[in-house]
Amino acid sequence: MGDVDIEQPKLVALEFVVKDLNTIIALLCDVIGFELVQKGRHSIYDADIAIVSAGELALSLLQPTTTDDGLFFPSPDPRLSQLTFSVPSVSYVDELVERISEAGVPVHENESVVFIDQQMVEEVLGRSPTFVFVKPQTDNDVK
Secondary structure: OOOOOOOOOEEEEEEEEOOOHHHHHHHHHHHOOOEEEEEEEOOOEOEEEEEEEEOOEEEEEEEEOOOOOOEOOOOOOOEEEEEEEEOOOHHHHHHHHHHHHHOOOOEEEOOOEEEEOHHHHHHHHOOOOEEEEEOOOOHHHOO
């Protein structure tokens, strides 16, 4: 697009729902050489989670469990579950939500993230990941 300076969201993470967390960690870390950053229980869902650093991109690996420790994970089938983007500024989030809404796409928002309505994304792309935009705490948080 030439000399146009347009702020853009940056893809920072991909989340995958997996059947066997330890097997995929072994493949990504032991065989391929990525770094295991974190492994433990998911903070909301009944699931185990691992975060693997793939350079500038994080891979979030989620394995649903049946321990009744957390909310039931609604769709346990293995898949690419979520694309996570950081945004350039707090004000950009408001502009982004407005543009998405004006395009007729339902948006769900809470204190820290904005979700594009998953049902709408599935209607367009078929079974698909959730698009999540992470809000910076302040405009200085994004580099």
